[in-house]
Amino acid sequence: MTKSVLWFRQGLRLHDNPALIEAINTDDGRRQVTFYPVFIFDGESAGTKDVGYNRMKFLLESLLDLDEQFKQLGAPGLFIFQGKPTEIFQNLHDNIGINKICFEQDCEYNERDNEIKYLSRELGIEVVEKVSHTLWNPEDIIRINGGFAPLTYQMLLHTVNVLGLPPRPVNNEVDFSQVNFGTIPEHHKINLRLMKSIPSPEDFLIFPENTGSDVYVNWNGGERHALEQMIDRVKHEEEAFASGTYLPNQANVDLMGSPKSMSAALRFGCLSVRRFYYTIHDKFNEVQDKMVYKLPGGHHITGQLMWREYFYTMSINNPYYGQIKNNPICLNIPWKSSEEDEILKWKQGRTGVPIIDASMRQLLAEGWLHHTLRNLTATFLTRTGLWISWEVGLQHFLKYLLDADLPICGGNWMWVSSSAFETLLDSSRCSIISLAHRLDPKGEYIKRYVPELRNFPMKYIHEPWRAPIDIQEDIECIIGQDYPSPMIDIVQALQINCNRMKKIRESLIESQPHVRPSNEDEIRTFFWIADEIAIQCN
């Protein structure tokens, strides 16, 4: 008799879940399976190590959704444990007799999964790991690329073209008719550390942030919600294709509209990335069939999902991915050493630069930020503004973003701070203020998240420090008193920092004139030299 566990970590769904299929079927299809769906709060998995209210709430809603779906199928529900996975599986083996564990590959926690594989070998438990959090198996990408992760996005595209299209999602409707749902006897529940019901964030002593601004958008977790939300999102894509464009979420920045992002659902796997990918590509082909002038097809239709693959692939086998030290793909740029007061102002949205403050407060209140605002706040912390290490920003985003995980968040931080990849040592300039005008032309976004500035005339909303004092008095918001003066001179800081970047780049090229990073070997040498120079600068 097979007693199998599906160990959920991410991949919080029933559709397109190869590990689930594996857990409820036996090879010969005849033997009976007793099935236990399991989630473990181990203080780390599923982004719970240092987590803000919104992401925790999203995760717990996703678990509740699974619990309800299993109950509808006649099961006792989702079994939620608290503790170390090795101990829990050992107990489940000893007390319940489980002999098979299935799970989805998780790029972030290799060590945890290796421990379970090791334990299972000792106990004679069969372990099955399936790839479905990414479109391709990152290990395959690395193998095809000659044993190391492709160091540029173009190289990733090249490699996946060799691999061919990603596998289509596995069957949408799972057949549970032959499944015997396992139970856990009452007397085992306490020693197994089984939780009585789905907890709330408050049960973990996690509370909403007090930001002084309201919560305007509530995100809800769960597979059923994600599948519904995807219908809207695909309509949005369809409209874009019909008008001859791609990637509508990034092309038309709408800071005030209802968000159409699936990224938190993808992060927790409430939505399968393959389901998302193929729904959009199939829609594209359907729209194309009706069009006279055809658009070129290809991976760029879901280009952002390729970035997702890229960063997952870059992160595996690199235990130093989230830091500068010892990280072979990250340049050691001589950032300022810790500036607690400046860091706190950035985190809390008290920099005195309205677009930055509105963004940082939205992040705390809702866990969400549009990509452009993530870029803007991240460059402000690092290469164009405060010249503070991206590691500080990464930790903050990892805690508060709904969709955060280390591979994607870390990759983007290295990218934005010009510490890695193709943007290495970028010294291009962009003005925060002109960007703020473009993104928020009516100042509505600022007024929503920075209520102190609600009565400022549009003319000064992005640079309130320029407003004459009589206007400030009139609207009862004195800059430097009711709202902070800008913490730095943003024009001057931009100039100084861009020159810094330029200098590092120049000295790098000067010291090794033959190195123009264009292929992987040269990029590796480039990183190595850059590291040497950063050490000298420090």
Ligand code: FAD
């Ligand atoms: P869409 O354009 O619709 O993209 C579809 C999906 O592709 C997203 O849901 C996401 O899964 C993936 N994706 C999109 N952009 C990127 C990207 N640049 N890199 C990798 N994958 C991408 N995204 C995360 O999912 N998790 C993070 O922790 C995260 N941290 C970020 C940190 C910084 C500093 C920056 C600049 C960006 C970060 N992003 C992160 C990427 C991006 O901002 C979000 O994925 C995007 O805003 C989600 O919105 P969307 O669903 O409308 O994106």
Ligand code: MG
């Ligand atoms: Mg999305």
